[in-house]
Amino acid sequence: MCRCRGRRRGKRWISEIPEVRCFLPESGEGAAVVITLEELEAIRLVDLLDLEQEEAALYMGISRKAFWNDLVRARRKVAAALVYGMGIRIEGGSYILRGASGEEEKLPQKDDLELVERELELLKRRLELLSKRVAERKEEEKS
Numbered sequence: 001m002c003r004c005r006g007r008r009r010g011k012r013w014i015s016e017i018p019e020v021r022c023f024l025p026e027s028g029e030g031a032a033v034v035i036t037l038e039e040l041e042a043i044r045l046v047d048l049l050d051l052e053q054e055e056a057a058l059y060m061g062i063s064r065k066a067f068w069n070d071l072v073r074a075r076r077k078v079a080a081a082l083v084y085g086m087g088i089r090i091e092g093g094s095y096i097l098r099g100a101s102g103e104e105e106k107l108p109q110k111d112d113l114e115l116v117e118r119e120l121e122l123l124k125r126r127l128e129l130l131s132k133r134v135a136e137r138k139e140e141e142k143s
Contacts, residue, residue: 012038012070013061014095015115021090023081033081036093039074046071049118059115061096 014037024032038060045056057067081088 009094010062010066011094011096012041012066013059013098014038014041015044015098017097018090022087023089024087025085027085030086032087032089033077034089034091035074035077036070036095037090038093038095039070039077040090041095042067042071043074043078045115049115049122051115 017037018040022032041060042056045051045059046053051059053064053067053071057064060067062070078088080086
């Protein structure tokens with residue numbers, strides 16, 4: 001007899017598996033919260049790329065409610081890690097890696113390109129801001 005109820009959790013589309021998957025507090029000790037790869041993708045789409053919930057849910061191939069649940073769960077875990085000084089590990093989940101199989105034709109390539117362009121523009125702005133800060137610090141050190 002199966003102990004689980006309801007429908008099986010559907011797989012979510014994610015763009016990539018991050019290179020760095022573990023973040024530790026300065027002490028390097030203590031417990032860590034585990035964020036799944038699809039929860040990380042939800043944070044990336046909404047908080048980093050500023051997509052609307054509906055757009056992000058469509059991009060991941062799930063309903064808005066399922067997307068919202070993933071996003072809330074991920075934000076809660078990140079908040080707990082920051083407040084309580086815990087580490088963050090990114091692993092596991094139920095996902096399909098976009099471009100890893102023949103199924104990527106189901107999603108329009110135009111949407112992928114728009115997201116990449118949006119992320120690139122965000123990174124350019126971040127780089128400009130950091131470059132200005134470095135230049136200001138160098139000026140402060142000279143004087």
